[in-house]
Amino acid sequence: NIRNLAMEKVASTVMFPCRYQSSGCGTSLLHTEKLDHEETCEFRPYSCPCPGASCKWQGSLEQVMSHLMQVHKSITTLQGEDIVFLATDINLPGAVDWVMMQSCFGHHFMLVLEKQEKFDGHQQFFAIVQLIGTRKQAENFAYRLELNGHRRRLTWEATPRSIHEGVSSAILNSDCLVFDTSIAQLFADNGNLGINVTISMC
């Protein structure tokens, strides 16, 4: 027991280098802090921000846009702070993702609408905005998603996610615009759903 306590004492004072040291991170940490740091370490490689896990690309933040333009050519980009994200054929069965890019304030934002069945027989839509940038940069912005219908409006306002953290945990926690298929019907027109997206600086 004495021996274990001694080893714990050593472990609790020894500093370990971050696992992204070779990518440029100079931070050293106690083992208790290491995992938390590495999760948010700015030298951790970026993964492809496209929803779903089909693309395995990883690289630096600077390479993300060229990856998207080369490999995900079909993604549309709109310019401006205030645009309409039009999702077509929202009644398609099964899990579906709609993606587009919005450029404003000298940054690129990826808009994601995901339809999935978290609960048996209960399809839900999840809409969210992520910045092609760091978490720190993301905190300078706010986004608003708005569904407009006949005498009805549903609005969600929040801070964009950084693509470094991704959107899947936010979708899992419903920390985004969430609506079910009945609501989608109230706002859709001919199976197409327009989501007003506004980005602002804060």
Added chain:
Amino acid sequence: NIRNLAMEKVASTVMFPCRYQSSGCGTSLLHTEKLDHEETCEFRPYSCPCPGASCKWQGSLEQVMSHLMQVHKSITTLQGEDIVFLATDINLPGAVDWVMMQSCFGHHFMLVLEKQEKFDGHQQFFAIVQLIGTRKQAENFAYRLELNGHRRRLTWEATPRSIHEGVSSAILNSDCLVFDTSIAQLFADNGNLGINVTISMC
């Protein structure tokens, strides 16, 4: 066959009185229009607007407020166009209803927050506003429900329901503010959830 066609022809031209004739309705209708009319007939008795089906009271619109004050004494009333509807202990298990009254513009509105499990293992909250008044009167108003949290806001704007139609069909169709328990946690404070309610004329 000839005889049936003849009878159908008669039925399709004969006018029937509304079933609420004795309550004052003077409308006569084709049998094909009768049920639709009676559903919205202003002479149809009003039911108690409290959510859940426990109270079986029926009466005229003029009697609703005195029924509420005599039989549902525990319901709080707040004055003003812009109030906070505070739902306490939202983590209570099972189906729960929170109800309060808001008075403004010379009218009484009933605010309802309902927690229920439409889908197995998936608890959802439904918030909605109904006017103690007719459908026609309800169309003169709009309401906004707003959840405010740390760098997040969820807003629903719509026309109040009349208590003559009730809120259950709107809740069934998600035609109201809908959110799940994860979202409730994001906005709740110590198990209490404040919903900003604003009524306006339109």
